[in-house]
Each structure stands twice: as C-alpha cells, then as structure tokens.
Amino acid sequence: MMSELLKGNFKVQREIKVDETKDEAAEFKKEFRKKALESIGGSMVFVEREKLFWDESNLNEKSLQKS
Amino acid sequence: MSFDNINPDFKEIAGQITSIGLNWHGEQIVENSRWNKQFIEKTIRDIPKPQGKKADCAIVVSAGPSLYKNNILARIKATGFQGSIIAIDGSYVRSLKAGLVPNYVLTLDPHPTRLVRWFGDPDFEKNMEGDDYFSRQDLDIAFRNNSIEENRRNIALVNEYGKGSKLIICSTAPRNVVERTRAVGFDAYWWAPLVDNPENKDSLTRTIVRETGLPAMNTGGTVGTAAWVFALMALKIPRIAVVGMDLGYYKADTSYLQTQTYYSLRDRVGEDKIQEYFPEITYPATGEKFYTDPTYYWYRSNLLDLLAASKSTLYNCTGGGTLVGDGVECLEIEDFCKNC
Numbered sequence: 175m176m177s178e179l180l181k182g183n184f185k186v187q188r189e190i191k192v193d194e195t196k197d198e199a200a201e202f203k204k205e206f207r208k209k210a211l212e213s214i215g216g217s218m219v220f221v222e223r224e225k226l227f228w229d230e231s232n233l234n235e236k237s238l239q240k241s
Numbered sequence: 242m243s244f245d246n247i248n249p250d251f252k253e254i255a256g257q258i259t260s261i262g263l264n265w266h267g268e269q270i271v272e273n274s275r276w277n278k279q280f281i282e283k284t285i286r287d288i289p290k291p292q293g294k295k296a297d298c299a300i301v302v303s304a305g306p307s308l309y310k311n312n313i314l315a316r317i318k319a320t321g322f323q324g325s326i327i328a329i330d331g332s333y334v335r336s337l338k339a340g341l342v343p344n345y346v347l348t349l350d351p352h353p354t355r356l357v358r359w360f361g362d363p364d365f366e367k368n369m370e371g372d373d374y375f376s377r378q379d380l381d382i383a384f385r386n387n388s389i390e391e392n393r394r395n396i397a398l399v400n401e402y403g404k405g406s407k408l409i410i411c412s413t414a415p416r417n418v419v420e421r422t423r424a425v426g427f428d429a430y431w432w433a434p435l436v437d438n439p440e441n442k443d444s445l446t447r448t449i450v451r452e453t454g455l456p457a458m459n460t461g462g463t464v465g466t467a468a469w470v471f472a473l474m475a476l477k478i479p480r481i482a483v484v485g486m487d488l489g490y491y492k493a494d495t496s497y498l499q500t501q502t503y504y505s506l507r508d509r510v511g512e513d514k515i516q517e518y519f520p521e522i523t524y525p526a527t528g529e530k531f532y533t534d535p536t537y538y539w540y541r542s543n544l545l546d547l548l549a550a551s552k553s554t555l556y557n558c559t560g561g562g563t564l565v566g567d568g569v570e571c572l573e574i575e576d577f578c579k580n581c
Contacts, residue, residue, distance in 0.1 A: 222459060223546045227474040228446065229286075229437050229456040 244520035244533065244563075251518050255535040255542070267445060269351050270434065274412035274449045277431070280419055284455050285409060285432045285475045289306050291325050295344065298324030298581035299478040300558070300574075302343065303465035304331035305487030312559040313484045313574055314339035320578035324480075327409075327472055328465040330359040332485060334395050339538060346427070347471055348418060349434065349464040357417040358401070360425070361396030361470040364417070365389060403427050409471055412453050413459075432475075433457040434467075460542040469544070482577045483555060487562035488537045488544075492521065492530040500534055524561045526571050533563050545569075 254491040265537040290296065300317060317326075318340055328336045328343035330350070336343050354368040362368055366389065375518065388566045404426035410419070412433045422429065434456040439446040446457050458474065460467040465486050472478045488499065497503045497519055507515055519532040533541070541563055547557055557564050565571060 222435055222438055222446070223543070224440070224550045225435060226470050226547060226551055227456065228435050228448050228450070230454070230464045 244522050244538075246518045248517035251520065251538075255538045264503060270413040270436070271445065271448055271452070273351050273415060273432065274453050276416065277412050277419055277568070278401075278415060278453050279389060280423065280429070281412075281431045281453060282453065283428075283430050285430045285458070285471070286456055288407065288409075288430050288475060291344070291476055291478065294323040294440075296476075296478060297479045298322075298577075299472040299482070300324065300326050300477065300480060300577075301465060301468045301472060301483045301486070302326060302328045302332040302336055302341075303327060303468070303483060303487075304335070305486035305559065305562060306491065307487050307550075307559050307561045308332065308335065308485035310491070314341055315557070316574050317484070317578065322576055322578045322581065324578075324581045325472070325476065325478060329468050330356060331464070333359055334361075334398060337398050341564040342402055343406070345387060345407045345409050345468075345471070347464060347468045348422075349411045349460055349467050351411075351413040351415055353415045353417070356415060357421050358392070358395075360418065360421050361399045362392055362417075363396065363421065365392040368417075370435045399425055405407055408473075411467075412449060412455055431455050432471075433531045435459040459547060461547050462542065463540045466540065466544045466547065469555065470547065473553060476478045479553075480577075480581065481553075481555060482529075482558045482574070483564070484558050484560075484574060486557065486559050486564055487531070489522070489531040489533040489563035490519075490537075491561065492532050522563045522565070524563075525565060526573075527561060529561055531561060531563050537563065541566075 259275070293354050300322065302308070302314070316413060325345065326336070326343045327345045327347060330346065330348040333343065333346045343502065348359070354372065357363075358365070374447065375466065403422070405428055408422055408427035408429045410422065410427075410429050410431055413430055431453070433446065433449045433453055433455040435446050437444045437446050440458065440471060441447070449455070450457050458467060458470050461470070465483065469481060469483060472481045497515060503515075510518065519534065520538070521530055521532045523530055544555075544564065545566045545568070549567075553568065555564075555569050556577050557569050557571045559571075560573070
C-alpha cells in the first residue's frame, strides 16, 4: 500500500543502474542440465520404477509385474 | 560394483532428469500419440509369439560405440545365432550392413527431425540444417559424417529390407518416422510408453493408453531399455543379452572435452575438480575404465531398478561400459550364443 503511494512521485536527476544479480550456482546447474539433455538420444521421460508393462484392463487390477 | 567419488551436484542433476524430461516431452508425446491413433492397426498384444530357439534367447542390439569397437555384429553372425535379434532404431542400418537382419526393430524417440535418419531420411538436408546431433555422435562413424551419399545408401537399404519387417513403434513416434516406415512397408506393432504411474488419474501414461487403446511398456528412459522390456514382457523370452549398451564413455579414447558438459563444468569447477563430474567405473572383465555423465548415469540407474523389479538376469555382452550391478551378468557374446 505504502509503495503504491510513494511510487513515481519524484524523478531522480541521474539514472541509476542496478547491477543484475546472478545466482551463479543456479545458472551453472541450468546450463549443465541443458547440456546433459542435449546429449540425450533415443530417450523418453521416465518416472515409473517398478511396473514394466501396463494395460488399461489393469485399471482395477494389479500391474503386470513379472513374478 | 558402483561409481566412486560422485559429486553431490552430479547426483542432484541426474536425479532431476525425470522432471526435466517430463516438462520437455510431456505435451509432445500426448500430441504425437493422438495423431498416430489413425495409423494403429496392430499392437504389441497382436505380435506372434516367437517359436523354437527364437523363443528361448534374444539379443538386444543397442548402438553404443562398443558395437564397432568390439566388432560385435560380425561376432554374432559368426556364431550362427538362431535366437531373436531385436535392433533399436539407431542400430538397425548398422545391423543390416553387417548382414544381420533383425527380427524386430524398436523405435521410441519423439524428436521431430532427428530420428527419421535411422531409417534413411527423405528430407535429410532440411532436417540436418543447423543440427550437429549426428556429428557429435559416437554411435556410428558413418552417421557422424553427415553424408548425403550415406543417407542415400541407407534409404536404399531400408527400402530393400524393411518391407514386412516387424517394427515395434511407440505411439509417440514423430510424423516423419511414421510416414517413412509406412512408405517402406514395415509390419508395425504399436505400444504406448509407460512414463509414470498409471494408477494416478492425471498420469500421462493413463491419458495415452485411454486415447490410443495401446498397452504400455516401460522404457527406462531409453530405447535400448525399452527393447529389453519388449523382449521380456511382450515376447516372454527368458534369456536376453544386450550388446552396444555402453551407457558411458571409453576413458582411453574419449576426452572430457568431447562431452556435452565439459566447457560449462571447466568454467565452473576448474580443471582440477572436473573429474568429480565424470564418475569412473572399471569394467570387471577387461579392467578397462569408463566414465559416465548425468544422462547415462540416469539411464543406468533406471535399467538396474527395472531389472530388480523384473527379478530376471540380463546378460551384458557389450564388452565394456558401465552396465554392471545386481542382476547383470557380463560375458562374451560367443559364450551367450553357444548356450542358446
């Protein structure tokens, strides 16, 4: 609320440049992830770690895991 | 057998690949599946079960550099192997060139311009524009050369052998792969990717299965693992070997410089610590050293998890690489073939 009231009610004479702050660690991880993904070939997303096979008929049954 | 000296940043990034992949591929795989519905005539439920020796043993041919370094295809041919041969898209042409005609070819990746090249790309020049993917590949030197002439030869080879061959094609396949393989006359059996828990109502797998009516197979994130799941679960083959499944780099002749992550890593951590981001493993049968990156490490972890869930044994006849661990038995390809 206060910031809304104070906003823009005067002008500074000299333009103030604010340095962009960079989170270097985050930037690095982002770049690393991008590079890692670029190396992917023949790939697919994957999050399921147990079921090997699944059919719609399994909706109310247990998944077909090899026993 | 496991990797030593893994940097926590490395593990964190490898662990995030799943969610990154979901964001990256999520919409595309559903969209491709919807489009491909019109072409689905048969599914992997309809595939004739193999008979005789082809029902007893299978070799999954992945496309890692060991395939040519260890002369694997010629060695398979020399044994007179009578079991089933399952090629992935990336090893299909190479298998044909070696005189091995696979019984099945499996394709998975939804990439709109790259994947079609494994079948001979009719729009080769357009699709390769500004894309250095194949020139960075260590899979097949012929592909690395990006040669128009090589592509022409591949088109002719696939045209000659593809007609009637069993193509195990994922619903997520890009349009140009579907068009190309239909034009050749492959005998297509469709499947959906099991990418998340279908018991969850908002699961991508459930959406695709409902949309297409296809059964879903786990991929482990990569086409080679999907081929192993296909052999085990759809064909019910009890003894399965993998070749060309390196899931890593040869330390002796692949410098860190050749990896995707080298420059960003060097700038960040410096040369002296860079080794922590390329964990090493020694292949037990040869003593040769290999190293991995986050993507290969992720593939390997996925496969080992699925192997544990399946309670089966995987015979790794790659002759190198990082695929060692519980449920994996490493042996020479000749030793596998003579017991089939």
